[in-house]
Amino acid sequence: xxxxxxxxxxxxxxxxxxxxLVQIAxxxxxxxxxxTDSKNINAKSIMGVMSMTLNDGDTITVSATGPDEEAALxxxxxxxxxxxxx
Numbered sequence: 001x002x003x004x005x006x007x008x009x010x011x012x013x014x015x016x017x018x019x020x021l022v023q024i025a026x027x028x029x030x031x032x033x034x035x036t037d038s039k040n041i042n043a044k045s046i047m048g049v050m051s052m053t054l055n056d057g058d059t060i061t062v063s064a065t066g067p068d069e070e071a072a073l074x075x076x077x078x079x080x081x082x083x084x085x086x
Contacts, residue, residue: 001063001064001065001069001070001073002061002062002063002064002073003061003062003063003073003077004059004060004061004062005059005060005061005062005077005080005081006057006058006059006081007054007055007056007057007058007059007060007080007081008056008057008080008081008082009054009056009080009082015050018046018049018050018054019046020079021043021049021076021079021080022043022044022045022046022049024075024076024079025043025044025072025076026044027072027075028064028066028068028069028071028072028075029066029067029068030064030065030066030067030068030069030072031064031065031066032044032062032063032064032072032073032076033062033063033064034049034052034054034060034061034062035060035061035062035063036052036058036060036061039051039052043062043076054080060080062076062077062080064076
C-alpha cells in the first residue's frame, strides 16, 4: 500500500517530530518507507528520516508492506499530514 501526501509538520525534520514519526512507524510489524524524488528511507530509522530534511509542504510517498500495513500507513500518513492525534 502507498499514498502520496503533503507534509504538514511546522518544525519539519527537527529531532522531536522525527522521533515521534519513528516511534509511530515502529509500532507496526510492517515495513514502512518514506520516498521523495531522490530517496527511499525506512521510516523506522531515525538517522534515515533525519537525512530526508522534510519541510512543511513537501510532497512524499508513504508506503507500507506487511500484516498490519493498512494501520501503519493510516497512522504515519495522519501524523505527517499534521494530525498529532495518531
